[in-house]
Amino acid sequence: MHTYIKSMKLIIIAIILPFNLNAHTLFFESFVEQGDYYVGNAFGKRNYQKHANVHLESFFIMQKEVTYSLYQHVSDWGDHNGYLISHSCNGAKDKDCLPSEMDYGLHPVTHIRWLDTIIFANALSEMLKLEPVYRMENGEPLRAGEVNSTIYVNSKATGYRLPDLHEWQVAARGGKPALKLNTYGDIHSGSVDAQKVAWYPKYDTPHYGTQIVGQLSPNALGIFDMSGNVSEWVFDSYKPGNTIMYYFCGGSYLYHATTLANCDSHSTGMAMPDIGFRLVRNSALEK
DSSP: OEEEEEETTEEEEEEEOSSOTTSSOEEEEEEEOOEEEOOSSOOSSOOTTTTOOEEEOOEEEESSOOBHHHHHHHHHHHHTTTOOOOOOEEOEETTEEOOTTGGGGOSBEESOOHHHHHHHHHHHHHHTTOOOSEEOTTSOBOOSOOTTOOOEEOTTOOSEEOOOHHHHHHHHHTHHHHHHHTOTTOSBTTBSOHHHHOBOOOTTOSOOBOOOTTOSOOOTTSOOOSSBSSEEEEEEEEOSTTOOEEEEESOOSSOOOSSTTOEEEEETTOOOTTEEOOOEEEOOOOO
16 A cells, blocks of 8 residues: 655655554655756755756655565565565674564565566565566566576556666765755765764774664654665776676675765675665656
8 A cells, every 4th residue: 555645745645554454554655756866976055957967757765664574574475475585684793684573574685686676676566466577588577586587678668677877876975955955075975974874883882783764863864874774786887897896885794885876796606694685666747
């Protein structure tokens, strides 16, 4: 079920999963309005509209990183509907999985490969009666895959997908609300002060770990944790030699990103304790 909420000129959608309503099956999305935006390494107080270098179509983005609870509920549905979704963790302490029941599974899901996010996105889409984005060569939705699977993208589909690098950075910077507030150049998502918005490693403690999602301040779009807690897989890739490398962005409880432009990469088969994800979907919603 989709519930539309308008607040402070933001468009927010509440998504209620159609099962097990006693569990944590509610998540929210923010609307990123289409337009011309700046993406890149420049931060601080600047005229970003004057120096726009990309055009984006409107899209919705999850306000919080996908939690272990959400991942498990969709995986359970997928198990009965032809999907093969890999196991995961309820966040991490140091580099080890937290107990699955800890904090009701509300830590970001971790120890997932880039490919796992693709399969999950299709499962969530089909469960919510949306058209899956990722396809096999025969046109069928991708419901399982190997590391070297060829993935075809239906860019017009209504379902969930990973954001690309440009979408991720614009959402992290705060989109048009941040441009109006003159906070689009904040080096972290929602602030120049990392402590207000990001779970980054503290240099005076030997113990590190994930936190329950959405506890710190959001950015101008109402989005949480795009700096810190866990880094987030995006769709973009490059190929140095014979291996395709996929980007992840935002920094984590193990890595302090200096700005929102700092991204790293791993191969599709790599699963890490400090990498998670959030999803987006296309939108024809008008302003």
